[in-house]
Amino acid sequence: MRSKFYTPFLYLLSALIIIVCVFPFYWAIVSSLKTGSDLFKVEFWPAHLTFSNFIExxxxxxxxxxxxxxxxxxxxTVSISLMLAITASYALGRVRFRGRSALLLSILSISMFPQVAILSGMFELIRTLGLYNNLLGLIFSYMTFTLPFTTWILTTFMKQLPKEIEEAAIIDGASTLTICTKIFLPLLWPALVTTGLLAFIAAWNEFLYALTLTVESQSRTIPVAIALMTGASEFELPWGKIMAASVVVTLPLIVLVLIFQRRIVSGLTAGAVKG
Amino acid sequence: MAQVVLKNVRKVFDKTEVIHNINLEIPDNEFTVFVGPSGCGKSTLLRLIAGLEDITEGSLHIGNTDVTTIPPAKRGVSMVFQSYALYPHMTVYENIAFGLRCSQYSRNEIEKRVLQASEILQLNHLLDRQPKQLSGGQRQRVAIGRAIVRDPKVFLFDEPLSNLDASLRVKMRMQIAKLKHDLKTTMIYVTHDQVEAMTLADRIVVLNEGTIEQVGTPMELYHHPRNKFVASFIGSPKMNFVEAHIASLADGNVNLDLPHDKRITLPVSLSEGIVLEEKGNVEVGVRPEHVFVVQKEEEALFTGDVTIVENLGSETYAYVKIGWGQTILVRLQGESRIKVGDSLALSAAPKDCHLFDTKTGLSFERAPV
Known part of the structure; x- marks a missing residue:
């Protein structure tokens, strides 16, 4: 027996959640369209729309x-980690060898290290490799957090692929590489999109390594560039521009997620139910 | 076109030996069925031949080549899996062509072979479909198609029909029988269904707990089971076993005491050093289809009350309690009017009775049929 208030209540709750989630982004958009002292007025739709922040x-x-x-x-980051993760997950998911679960667990525990803990070591490492202030250095350091979870997720998916399909391919005379590229990759496609997108978002938003390992404004990535934006004087924080920049960099993510939305859903559920 | 020879083959999984010292010769162009209860090692044996598992000890020859350590693809075998194992992202055509592409056949050759195979299996109209758009029987045909295009020396079937429903299974069984006739290749077929084994096989290999119990043609196994296990496994419904006491032994005959003071004399050859002791116990085996109803009680071997009746229309099965706590199953022709509680007098011809040692389960040699 459902009370007649059930459906309205459900809608109300959903509306509340949506407001909490979407309002900050809405506020950023609104703020990005305002300049000067307008920024500090509380208004839900700016009286004077201006795109000057975006141009500036x-x-x-x-x-x-x-x-x-x-x-x-x-x-x-995404392409290198996926490439490594696919090959690693094949070994971890399909090949029986001694110490397999120990390896999997250590991969999982590595991903639990806080970034700050490995920051100074990473800094020294990057300097020694001559990758300081170089984007390759960033890619390298980002793999410390993308590789563990891409490997872990792909291993789970790899394990769920039926053994008979692999055996059929072996009998058909396919090499391990052919099995990986022609049989497993197409089957893992949804999982690859999901993990790839997660890795992309993580790399796109990363701040701490990017701040530490780059020094010139030319080699900065977006989060650092936004954080280090300065106004006309040192006492002015350019809120309008910061918001404009945030909006600009968030849009590609939203577009990506919308494009791959169906893939993500099927990727996330593919692990849940056999089939 | 090749014979398959296994010599002293053993397989050990994590210290558990699942295949014990198997010696088997599978002749060229024969349809051999491995049959046995689940867990008897029949699938493992097939996978050893396919090369999907490594042979722990012993050797395997296909044709005249020792293939013990050769990878599956180079053994010239192809396999049909129970779960079909089709590549879900490929069309039927691509599924069948995949093995040929791996072996780098020319485009024309691949097309020719795929069309030929799909002709045999009536898959022509399905070549553009994906596996998920096919029914179970169609999927299994694709799996068979994938196996035959490669023109293998040996075909391996791992319980190919057990995922299908009953009517489809009968249909596919006929198709496989036709395939056997058309292809004339060595085929090895694993099943737990003794009906499939009896109908398809040239020769049956009965396996139990990793050893071979008996090898022979279906009729050899039916008429001359080597032991109680084979006797109860082959034939449906399974053979009745009745406990009996040896009353006396005399020139190639043994006189047995049965429940309710009945007696039977069975011919037995004592040539193979088998010792039958007077006053010892043996078991008499008789198939339900060989038991018949007699009118006079004095002609009967077994008498008792009917406990269960199963009427199938074409035939009727009756379970009869015959004393000494034993029940036997009788097959009666057509629709029978027998009811639960009826008293029945039953008999069987001595030539249809088998004799088994109670302790070892081994059968005593019978006079030839």
């Missing part, structure tokens, strides 16, 4: 360059 962030600093940096770093 690209004019006054190498923000376009920062975006390209971020794209390069995120795409690089």
């Amino acid at each position: 962030i690209f004019k006054e600093q190498p923000f376009g360059h920062n975006i390209l940096n971020s794209v390069f770093v995120a795409v690089g």
Whole structure:
């Protein structure tokens, strides 16, 4: 027996959750469209719309360059970690060897280290490798957190692929590489999209390593560039521009998620129910 | 076109030996069925031949080549799996062609072979479909198609029909029988269903707990089971076993005491050093289809009351309690009017009775049928 208040209550609750989730983003959009003292007025729709913030962030600093940096770093991180994770997960998921579960557990525990804990060591490592202030150094350091979870998730999916399919391919004369690329990859496609997207988001939003390992404004990625934005004087915090920049960099993520939405859902549920 | 020879083959999984010292010769062009209860090692034996498991000890020859350590693809075998194991993201055509592509056949050759195989299996109209759009029987046909295009020396079937429903199973069984006739290749077929084994096999290998119990043609196994295990496994419904006491032994005959003071004399050859002791116990085996109803009680071997009746229309099965706490099953022709509680007098011809040692379960040699 459902009370007649059940459905309205459900809607009310959903509306509340949506407001809590979406309001900050809405506020950022609204703020990005305001300048000067308008910024500090509380209004839900600005009286004077202006796009000057959006123009200025690209004019006054190498923000376009920062975006390209971020794209390069995120795409690089995702592709290298997926490549390594696929091969690793094949071994961890399909091949029986001594110490397999110990290896899996250590991979999981590595991903639990707080970033700050490995920051100074990472800094020394990057300097020694000559990758300081280099985007490759960022890709390298980002893999410390993307690789564990991509490997772990893909291993889970890899384990669920029926053994007979692999055996059929073996009997058909397929090499291990062919099995991986022609049989497993197409079957793992939803899982790859899901993990790839998660890795992309993680790399796109990363701040601490990017701040520590880059020094010139030309080689910064977006989160650092936004954080280090300065106003006309040192006493002014350019809220409008910061918000404009945030909106600009969040849009690609939203577009990506919307494009792959169906894939993500099927990827997330593919693990839950056999079939 | 090849014979398969296993010599002293053992398989050990994590210290548990699941295949014990198997010696088996599977002749060229024969359809051999491995049959046995679940866990008897029949699938493992097939996987050893396929190369999906390593042979712990012993050797395996296909044709005249020692393939013990050769990878599966180079053994010239192909296999049909119980769960079909089709590649879900490929069309039927691609599924069948995959093995040929791996072996780098030319495009024309691949097309020719795939079309030929799909012709045999009536898959022509399905070549563009994906496995998820197919029914169970169609999927199994694709799996068989994938096996035959590679033109293997030996076909391996791992319980190919057990995922299908009953009517489809009968249909596919006929298709496999036809395939056997058309292809004339060595085929090894694993099943736990003795009906499949009896109908398809040229020769049956009965396995139990990792050893071979008996090898022979279906009729050899039916008429001359080597032991109680084979006797109860082959034939449906299974053979009745009745406890009996040896009353006396005389020139190739043994006189047995049965429940309710009945007696039977069975011919037995004592050539193979088998010792039958007077006053000892043996078991008499008789198949339900060999038991018949007699009118006079003095002609009967077994008498008792009917406890259960199963009427199938074409035949009727009756369970009869015959004393000494034993029940036997009788097959009666057609629809029978027998009811639960009726008293029945039953008999069987001595030539249809088997004799088994109670302790070892081994059968005593019978006079030839």
